[in-house]
């Protein structure tokens with residue numbers, strides 16, 4: 001049985017990019033693997049958060065994990081800051097990484113917006129992510145492909161420490177990326193990825209959006225003026241992004257969708273897409289409403305933290321021993 005680990009930041013409500021890139025994989029993997037899914041709250045404070053809002057978002061994200069089908073009987077679900085090993089291991093990895101490799105991370109470049117001085121947490125974020133993964137002797141990390149570079153860095157650090165400190169200190173993980181949904185772009189700007197924290201709410205569809213909001217966001221999504229429904233990301237990024245979303249939710253291939261809409265206008269295609277997305281999100285919203293106020297949610301997070309904590313403690317003992325730390 002392989003060990004799987006992944007997480008989502010509680011920086012806002014999960015959108016269809018997070019769902020299609022990561023969460024769908026969480027559910028697929030849980031039958032055949034030992035899965036650990038985390039709400040990575042320590043990552044979210046790399047940018048300022050309102051404490052009350054943050055607490056709400058942590059519970060929302062946990063409830064959404066369960067609402068999309070992550071089953072606490074099969075998978076461990078817990079909050080990152082409930083297990084102190086994440087921050088502790090992060091320091092050990094920090095001491096074994098280089099500013100040069102961190103400076104090359106495109107997410108840091110995007111989020112720091114070229115400022116000369118940016119928050120240190122934004123810079124060291126990939127190291128905390130590496131700690132999250134390595135703490136659980138993870139084999140597989142299901143993520144969207146915006147995280148490819150961070151997974152590579154995690155592997156580099158693990159291999160470096162295995163070579164310089166002690167062989168087998170860490171399991172070297174592999175990323176798992178889906179073809180459809182690996183990178184969903186913003187609806188208002190298909191050159192940027194869909195993001196929880198983007199200012200324009202119509203740039204994304206959140207899993208909890210009402211039907212009306214879903215309709216508005218899709219109908220006003222940026223396309224182009226040539227009117228042909230065709231997949232060509234370079235020249236038609238808006239339509240290609242909508243085709244990707246259609247394919248990921250319907251399970252149909254892009255070729256079949258393009259053939260089905262041959263001769264139709266963007267309006268007809270968008271209307272169909274609205275229906276498909278609304279239908280997919282309706283049961284998730286219903287499940288969420290039941291789970292969010294339940295005692296089961298709190299019990300799941302409590303027992304999840306205990307189970308994750310026990311695994312993390314074992315890893316930290318081994319890692320610290322290999323480094324000559326602690327007694």
Ligand code: AQP
Pocket residue numbers: 007008009010011017018019020021022142143144145146147181182183184185193194195196197198
């Ligand atoms: N647009 C996307 N398409 C496909 N997958 C995506 N993911 C994020 N955006 C897309 C995947 O979702 C998982 C959780 O992401 P995260 O919350 O940890 O951080 P993020 O990548 O920074 O996501 P956001 O939505 O853009 O959040 P903010 O606005 O807070 O920065 C990851 O597996 C990610 O690959």
